[in-house]
Amino acid sequence: MPLSSSWRITLLSTAAALAVSFTSQNAQADIPDENYRPALDHLLTKVMPPKLDDFHDATGDLTKSITDFCASPDADDLKDVQEDFHNAMDIWQEIQPWRMGPLVAKGRDQHIEYWPDKHGTAARQFRKLLFSKPASYTDPVQLAEASAALQGFPALEEVLFDDSNIDHLTKGDEDGVFLCQYGTAIATNLQTITGELRDEWPEFAEAMATAGPDSMDYPTAKFAATDLYRALHEGLLIISTQKLGRPLGENEKDAKASRAESEVSKRSLRNVAHNLTGLLAIYDGKWGDVGTEGAGLASLIDSSLLDRSFRLNWQTVTDAVLERPESIDTLLAQSDGYQSLVDLKSQIDFLITLVENDIGGTTQLGGGFNALDGD
């Protein structure tokens, strides 16, 4: 059976089941505010901190490997650096959708990854940089004050994966030396940023987890939990409209893989897979070997049918991502690649519908009168 037909049947049959459970939850009484607190506490103080540690460690490994490589450039060692880039990027893509607190403070999310870059700012600035080779960009402290487009993962991706730059790096010529120093500065800067992120998270988590009427930031636990629900919802929206929607364009002729995220390193759909891991953790409460299954927003769902259906749908979409190549460029090169990407976007859109109608409705975190329909 073609993939597109099978997922539709699975999702639609689940949707029918969900409709039954959603009808029954309409009459549900307000969830007591205290019921939101365990999920908040679990996600913010138990699940996220170890992941931020992992992220910081991964950028530390990346800094070390690029430093080692630059001491004695060699094609095999470059592969190690690229592998460490992928490891750091994997964990970043899982953390990325948790857009809140220290992650967005001081423009951190943009400094870690300036994307989407609608006007091609990074590529333009990168070309100029390589031409003029300013020494300030090889100093991580000065780099931290530079354009966000030149200081995070996309810039490092250019250094490590662009064919021309790889050539310079392995030859160790003048451009290669600059690229090495610049790449090391980027990795070091990322290590600094992820260290700040790790250090600032506990205070933020404490403020969210101890929400109460005296707080000017989070007056109720439900209000604090709304930020987690929004992260789940918006994370899916960003996958649909930007990570998949941008390369898809208006139609097949307009499709362009270069508009996808991380296509220089050929990992745009690998990013989506890791986004889904980080997003499911918000719902489930378990993230890899961290956390407890069912202790996230799922703890607010009192219908086992809805919970099972949602998980089944999520797994179906995750499988669909993993069945495809890691690169949208590779996918679009296939004869049915465009349609395959369209189908994938449709599946993400269906997940968005489930989150809005069922998870948002059942957890009562979906938004209020003015938030949902203001003017």
Next chain:
Amino acid sequence: MRHQRREFLKLMGVGGAFTLLPLNIARAASTPAIEDRAVYISASAGDADDFYVSAFNASGKILFEQALPGRGHDIGLRPNHVDVAAVERRPGLYGLILDRHTGDVRAKLHCPEDRRFYGHAIYSNDGRFLYITENDFDHARGVVSVWDAEDGYRRVAEFDSFGTGPHELHLMPGGEQLVIANGGLHTHPDFDGRTALNIDSMEPNLSIIDRHTGKLIHQASLKHDWHQLSIRHLDVAANGTIAAGFQYQGEINDQVPLVGVWQPGKEIRPIEAPDNVQYRMRQYCGSVRFDASGQVFGISCPRGGLVTFWDAKTNDFLTHIAAPDGCGLAATDRPGEFVGTSGLGNGWRMDAIRRKRVELPDDSHKSLHWDNHLRRITA
């Protein structure tokens, strides 16, 4: 941010301990004084698609509820008169003139077939004319209609708003000019009247027209990169400064300003909150209000559940106060103090200077979902 607030407190004369504060500020964010007999009025909704204009007192006690045929939006207050104008939100067909003390209907306004009301209305200072923003949907053109309150609310004129999708409008100081927020969104009743049909080409602006002739006096837009910032709500300080709140029609993670300050004749100055507040504004501002002193303005962000406060003199961000689903904002008579309402039914007294939020003590107002805008009627 802390530094900005500290500087602002100095300017406001609030540098010392709480006990040394001027009495009127020390009272802020506490239970309202008995003499505060102000009335707050707003569109509201029940739980079953039932809509009202409702009024409550400074304690939050409901004074009246007047049923509406459809969802309202803002309320226009006729100076020195009992009339208030409740115009249906876009795409609106009705307008009701109500008695501010009882909610009784005193007159009805009907939108022409080829127009739709857009929820906002304002009276001239002498109370004679009522101005309403409307959509001339077949021509994707905004208009301001003029209704003569002394002639049975007869529609007597119509001016160009000099933009598409006009929304909130206000009188400028002096009362002879109107400033209009043209949101830039083209909608048509054939497509539900609310769905934007021109996201890619929208061109919002702020326009000032002569209220007698409709002649354009000033106009300003944001730079083209920000053309998807729909300029929807505004308020005007006594010195003519206009504060505006935007609603972004682009991506949820685009980095765009959501607040602008305009001195007519100059460019709109976009201003931003610190990143960790800016992202919580969720690309959407719901209402804008200057405080009694004109030194602070508040901008509500219902999607983020925040009210942000800004220094009108320096245009710096001051602080924010969480307000779940909060949107309606009205200035009290105390500097830096506002009453805010929520779609979840809450009503708060909020002090931007001391960063305090206190629930209105009477629970009767909690039975309603409070809509976008709140107006204060001075006792």
